[in-house]
Amino acid sequence: MKMINLTINNVPVEVPEGTTLIQAALKAGFKVPSLCWHPDLAPTAACGICVCDVEGYPVPKRACATPVTEGMKVNTNSRELRELRKTILELVLANHDVKCPTCVANGKCELQQLAYTMDIDMEKVPKLLEMKPIDYSSPSIVRDTNKCINCGRCITVCNDIQTVYALTFADRGFEAHVDTAMSWGIGNSACVNCGQCTVYCPTGALREKDDTDKVWDALLDPTKHVVVQEAPSIRASLGDEFGMDMGTVTPGKMYAALRALGFDSVMDTNFTADLTIMEEGTECVENLKKHTGKPVITSCSPGWVKFVETYYPDLTPYVSTAKSPMSMFGALSKTYYPEVHGLDPKDIVSVAIMPCTAKKFEAQRPELARDGVPDTDIVLTTREFLRMIHEAGIDFQNIKEAKPDEGMSFYTGAGTIFGATGGVMEAAIRSAYFLVTGQDLENPNIEAVRGLKGVKEAVITIPGFGDVKVAVANGLGNARKVMDKIQQQINETGSTEYHFVEIMACPGGCVGGGGQPFGNGIAQRARRGEALYKEDANMDFRCSHHNPEITKIYADYLEKPGSHKAHELLHTYYFGRDKFKGQVEKQTTGLDSHH
Amino acid sequence: MYQEIFKKYEPTKDNLIYILHDIQDNHPQQYITEEAVLSVSKYLNVPINHIYGVITFYGMFSMKARGKNIIRLCESPPCYLKGCDNIYRKLKEELNIKQNETTEDGLFTLELCACLGVCGNAPVMMINNDIYGDLTEEKVVKIIKDIKGEK
Ligand code: SF4
Ligand code: SF4
Ligand code: SF4
Ligand code: FES
Numbered sequence: 001m002k003m004i005n006l007t008i009n010n011v012p013v014e015v016p017e018g019t020t021l022i023q024a025a026l027k028a029g030f031k032v033p034s035l036c037w038h039p040d041l042a043p044t045a046a047c048g049i050c051v052c053d054v055e056g057y058p059v060p061k062r063a064c065a066t067p068v069t070e071g072m073k074v075n076t077n078s079r080e081l082r083e084l085r086k087t088i089l090e091l092v093l094a095n096h097d098v099k100c101p102t103c104v105a106n107g108k109c110e111l112q113q114l115a116y117t118m119d120i121d122m123e124k125v126p127k128l129l130e131m132k133p134i135d136y137s138s139p140s141i142v143r144d145t146n147k148c149i150n151c152g153r154c155i156t157v158c159n160d161i162q163t164v165y166a167l168t169f170a171d172r173g174f175e176a177h178v179d180t181a182m183s184w185g186i187g188n189s190a191c192v193n194c195g196q197c198t199v200y201c202p203t204g205a206l207r208e209k210d211d212t213d214k215v216w217d218a219l220l221d222p223t224k225h226v227v228v229q230e231a232p233s234i235r236a237s238l239g240d241e242f243g244m245d246m247g248t249v250t251p252g253k254m255y256a257a258l259r260a261l262g263f264d265s266v267m268d269t270n271f272t273a274d275l276t277i278m279e280e281g282t283e284c285v286e287n288l289k290k291h292t293g294k295p296v297i298t299s300c301s302p303g304w305v306k307f308v309e310t311y312y313p314d315l316t317p318y319v320s321t322a323k324s325p326m327s328m329f330g331a332l333s334k335t336y337y338p339e340v341h342g343l344d345p346k347d348i349v350s351v352a353i354m355p356c357t358a359k360k361f362e363a364q365r366p367e368l369a370r371d372g373v374p375d376t377d378i379v380l381t382t383r384e385f386l387r388m389i390h391e392a393g394i395d396f397q398n399i400k401e402a403k404p405d406e407g408m409s410f411y412t413g414a415g416t417i418f419g420a421t422g423g424v425m426e427a428a429i430r431s432a433y434f435l436v437t438g439q440d441l442e443n444p445n446i447e448a449v450r451g452l453k454g455v456k457e458a459v460i461t462i463p464g465f466g467d468v469k470v471a472v473a474n475g476l477g478n479a480r481k482v483m484d485k486i487q488q489q490i491n492e493t494g495s496t497e498y499h500f501v502e503i504m505a506c507p508g509g510c511v512g513g514g515g516q517p518f519g520n521g522i523a524q525r526a527r528r529g530e531a532l533y534k535e536d537a538n539m540d541f542r543c544s545h546h547n548p549e550i551t552k553i554y555a556d557y558l559e560k561p562g563s564h565k566a567h568e569l570l571h572t573y574y575f576g577r578d579k580f581k582g583q584v585e586k587q588t589t590g591l592d593s594h595h
Numbered sequence: 596m597y598q599e600i601f602k603k604y605e606p607t608k609d610n611l612i613y614i615l616h617d618i619q620d621n622h623p624q625q626y627i628t629e630e631a632v633l634s635v636s637k638y639l640n641v642p643i644n645h646i647y648g649v650i651t652f653y654g655m656f657s658m659k660a661r662g663k664n665i666i667r668l669c670e671s672p673p674c675y676l677k678g679c680d681n682i683y684r685k686l687k688e689e690l691n692i693k694q695n696e697t698t699e700d701g702l703f704t705l706e707l708c709a710c711l712g713v714c715g716n717a718p719v720m721m722i723n724n725d726i727y728g729d730l731t732e733e734k735v736v737k738i739i740k741d742i743k744g745e746k
Pocket of ligand 4: 035036037063065
């Protein structure tokens with residue numbers, strides 16, 4: 001790779017060709033002020049805050065979109081640059097609904113931090129903003145244009161990375177703003193609720209729909225029995241908020257915090273992740289044995305499920321009918337759990353803590369309800385959970401570790417790695433291998449499907465069956481690549497080379513979920529993913545089929561994977577949706593099932 | 596219902612603007628309906644967020660029903676210097692509408708636009724395809740009256 005030498009504020013630095021000035025400056029030890037730029041995304045160069053002087057050029061250059069050249073001499077800080085930046089920032093703030101104390105981004109907001117470091121005097125900033133209504137049309141995402149700085153990150157994420165095409169710039173000049181097509185609102189767009197736009201938004205303009213009040217109401221209602229489950233990736237995403245190392249896995253503290261909040265029963269989604277593997281793995285093995293030439297595609301990521309329903313309805317018949325771990329837990333929390341504990345299902349409030357905004361949408365799907373009551377009553381994102389911990393004043397770092405309640409909480413390493421891309425595949429292979437051969441894999445680590453690469457492929461040899469071809473994609477743009485290929489193969493030859501396909505809507509998988517802490521970029525996702533694999537490696541049980549609580553629940557209640565009862569409780573069906581508003585058009589699977 | 600128009604264009608993204616123009620020109624109220632956007636999206640396989648972005652970006656497209664006569668008053672600097680804001684005020688008064696609105700009788704829509712290329716005659720406006728230059732408030736009142744008389 002060709003290297004380029006330049007100096008930034010007189011500091012010499014060498015970077016690969018193609019590096020932008022803003023990145024070169026970081027390497028030289030200077031963070032150029034920026035607003036619209038994010039290291040994971042192609043620059044939009046929209047805000048102009050990152051201007052720097054480059055020797056030989058009469059006007060300052062935008063550091064985020066200027067590639068370095070040999071011998072460049074750059075100054076990132078001068079009186080003129082400071083004034084220019086301040087003017088831009090004041091104009092941004094003049095058109096901004098500054099309400100930091102109650103803002104979801106308070107303390108994390110890039111605009112707030114910049115205004116603070118640049119010593120802006122708000123008294124001198126005129127108020128030019130014409131307030132627009134907040135968009136509450138979606139069960140997952142809230143969009144407040146009044147806090148938008150038109151950086152365009154959300155549009156890049158939604159269109160280029162996720163290829164969902166829900167957002168666009170509308171109008172131009174001073175009128176330019178982010179909108180959905182026809183201003184129909186997020187809830188009436190193609191949006192699949194993945195929440196990636198909320199993670200990358202530098203301000204509080206995009207956020208999850210807040211459901212913490214509902215949880216507090218349930219917790220403070222003595223007639224309610226509140227049950228909680230937490231997704232695999234949550235435990236790797238809490239610690240750093242409280243000053244622990246990023247990626248510290250803290251299940252014991254997580255359970256303790258939940259008890260301190262007053263949940264009546266604290267169990268774990270990881271248990272139903274193992275259960276998902278039993279159901280999905282069985283489905284997969286049956287499909288292998290029948291040599292259908294069709295794949296089994298995972299179904300645990302609700303952003304992905306809505307995406308496939310919208311853009312590839314013809315492939316929904318190959319999506320596993322197994323519910324997601326959250327919805328399996330939800331169903332059991334309203335059936336098995338009250339039966340065992342002698343409770344009335346009507347008194348149970350089932351809460352799920354998820355790294356995911358799309359889980360809020362999933363919980364509201366009518367087919368995942370019993371007599372009109374959702375199996376999962378309330379879904380909180382990691383961010384909302386963290387706010388509750390803060391509100392309750394829990395000293396997370398020092399809280400004494402606790403254990404979960406038995407019954408639906410024991411988990412294996414296979415359940416843990418569900419939180420990272422490739423994890424569901426790896427867990428499924430471990431169990432599929434066992435289901436076919438009656439033996440465990442000698443080496444349960446399937447390295448080929450780990451890591452953040454967009455599309456991963458592997459061939460696993462299972463004695464007695466032969467070669468199993470698998471594909472793993474994270475991020476919906478990558479999912480599209482795999483689906484296009486499968487669609488083409490099936491259309492042309494009636495079958496596809498893939499046997500089993502894992503898709504997670506968010507880049508990095510759930511550790512990179514849309515409900516994870518703001519600013520959770522690729523680097524953080526990698527750390528959190530690695531932490532989950534480390535937890536897995538240290539566990540006594542690493543395969544779902546060895547989970548003793550799984551064995552027990554089948555023996556006591558569900559009979560066996562794929563049984564009639566399992567189908568009734570743990571499987572679901574899908575729809576075709578229109579590409580414009582994402583509305584259900586028709587049911588596409590499960591028409592002959594038990595439902 | 597847009598098939599007649601689509602027939603004239605290959606289904607490629609490059610034709611988006613031409614198709615939108617054609618649709619708008621063929622609508623009696625000179626605008627692009629939501630339904631039209633969906634049809635174009637299907638025909639070109641271009642997502643509606645993109646089409647909506649294009650329509651709102653270009654001043655010449657409208658997604659609101661418009662009048663029989665579309666008045667486009669130039670607001671570029673040369674016209675501004677020659678007092679187009681007074682003309683604008685007069686037009687609003689005369690027609691009793693604001694920017695981008697349509698008179699109740701459906702006769703006029705009032706829009707602002709960028710340079711029409713006849714700055715020598717500033718201030719200038721265009722009604723449908725006709726240019727009117729060297730505008731004064733009196734002139735504007737007369738032009739409106741004449742058109743009304745025509746109907
Ligand atoms: S978006 Fe940022 S600057 Fe705006 S109110 Fe929220 S915290 Fe404050
Ligand atoms: S939640 Fe996902 S699909 Fe919806 S607008 Fe944001 S990025 Fe797009
Ligand atoms: S909503 Fe957020 S990410 Fe999108 S343009 Fe506005 S500030 Fe940027
Ligand atoms: S950070 Fe470079 S233009 Fe916004």
